[in-house]
Amino acid sequence: MRTPKRIAVTTAATLAAAVGLGAPAPPAGGARGDGPIGAGAWSWFGDPRAVYYEGAHRRTYVGWISTHGNVRVASIDGDTGRIxxxxxxxxxxxxDHNDPSLLMLPGGRLEVFYSPHSGRFLPPKGIPKRMYYRVMRRPEDVTSFGSTHVLHTNTPGRLGWTYPNPVYLSREHRTWLFWRGGNWMPSFSTRRDGSSWTDARTLIRTRRGRRPYVKVASDGRRTIDIAFSxxxxxxxxxxxxxxRYRAGHYEHADGRRIPGGHPLDEFDADRVRPEKPGRASAWVHDVASDSQGKPAIVYVTYPSVHDLRYRYARWDGHRWLDHEIVAAGKPLNGPYAGGISLDHENPSIVYLSRRIHGVFEVEQWITVDDGRHWAHRAVTRHSSENNVRPVTPRGETGHYTVLWMHGRYRRYTEYVTTITRKGIGRAHRLF
Structure with missing residues (x-):
């Protein structure tokens, strides 16, 4: 099995110094609020799963679907650790498809979107196909959620709503909501401050696929990054x-506008790693852009059913660079890897879960050369049960918090897992 180019322990200081991280140090921990948050799970196609907001308080907000099928949201106070x-x-x-997606609105009010996993034979009888949302009445107060609203627009078809992904663009004073729609295609609607939702439209309709899978990210001002399989x-x-969407237009990573309207397909977009005969399939896991607007994508490839690989694609300003990070090992279940995500405040940092001595462990990986070389450290180790689908809160800067699912996961409707949190120190203590 080929191994990736990785920075050895003896050279970790060189990498750390290059990004101002200081000398190597043992993994940090012990932050207030560390440990289990609640019993439940999440998918990686509905995001954000966690957000951070600093106003009157320093709080992290986390959402999940419980082991009993209830939509839950928690706030974790950064000063007291109180949950x-x-x-x-x-x-x-x-x-796990039913997990909520969180959007922090200007002024500190949280809006939460959620829907049941929907399709031809889903959700189960007695659960309606609907997209719901609720918003806080008071800033930074999870006890103040108002009444439940229902989204009354969708693309044609009877396949419901799945995977909400909300985004707010401050320059437009507009909320964008993406989801898998009634036609099983990535769909969206928008809402200006104080107005109603626009009619739903299909965003992507691929020429070969039945139901494209999409990841969405944003700078919160004028740009939305979109990666898909x-x-x-x-x-x-x-x-x-x-x-990406920017200031009223769709465009490539190099800024060239994409002509025409909706829907777009894989030939309109940047072909970062196009499918072709003889090449292993790939499945998108996350997308984010750095402070200069250069996007990064992490994804999984499938050379064989028992050999999954994590990869990292990065736009360097001229072209897409694409490198393997590390072998992910055997899948968790079906095509599911342990999971990989980007730090959206610094997409040179990656969190992933891979098999180590038969158990999935979470690790933090960092690159300073667009994915050519990597250094890494353990977030979990010597675990008795799996740790999968790690993610970091959107909007958190200056320190690092990781959340993941810990426990037994058999399939998307069979899980005994707990959403778990760990603070792993400030930037200068990363290595």
């Missing part, structure tokens, strides 16, 4: 594609 948890909806269904790699051979 407040509320249930926004009972009985949405035991399915044509389908689930269990169904067809799949690749990785990218485009």
């Amino acid at each position: 407040h948890t509320v249930t926004l909806k009972h009985g949405l269904g035991v399915d 044509e389908d689930n790699p269990d169904h067809i051979r799949t690749g990785i594609y990218y485009f």
Whole structure:
């Protein structure tokens, strides 16, 4: 098995110094609020799963679907470590696709979107196909959520709403909501401050795939990054594609505008790693841009059913660079890897879960040369149960917090897992 180019322990100081991280140090921990938050799970296609906001308080907000099928949101106070948890909806269904997505609005009010996993035979009888949302009445207060609203627009078809991904662009005073729509294609609607939602439109319709999978990120001002794969790699051979929305137009990473309207397809977008005969399928896991607007994408490839690989694609200002990070090992279940995500405040930092001595462990990986070389450190180690689908809170800078699922995961409707949190120190203590 080929190994990636990695910085050895003896050269970690060189890498750390290059980004101002200081000398190597043991993994940090012991932050207030560390440990289990609540029993439940999440998918990686509905985001943000966690956000950070500093106003009157320094708080992290986390959402998940509980082991009993209830939508839950918690706030974790950064000063006291105190955790407040509320249930926004009972009985949405035991399915990790049902996890809520969190949007921090200007002024510190949290808006939360959630829907049941929907399709031809989903959700189960008695659970309606709907997209719900609720918003805080008081800033930074999870006990103040208002009444439940229902999104009354969708693309044609009877396949419901799945995977909400909300974004707020301050320059437009507009909320964008993306989801998998009634036609099973990535869909969206927008809402200006104080107005109603626009009619839903199909964002992407690939030429080969039945149901494209999309990841969304934003700078919160005028840009939305969009990365996608044509389908689930269990169904067809799949690749990785990218485009962005900026100031009223869709464009490539190099700034060239994409002509035409909706929907877009894989030939309109940047073909970061296009599918082709003889090439392993790829499945997108995350996208984010750095402070200069250069996007990064992390994804999984499938050379064989028992050999999954984590990869990192980065736009360097002229072209897409694409490098393997590390072998992910055997899947968690079906095509599911342990999970990989980007730090959205610094996409040179990656969090991933891979098998180590038969158990999935979470690690932090960092590159300073667009993915050519890597250094890494353990977030979890010597675990008795799996740690999967790590993610960092959006909006958190200057220190590092990781959240993940800990426990037994068999499939998307069978899990005994706990959302777990760990603070791993400030930037200068990373290595």
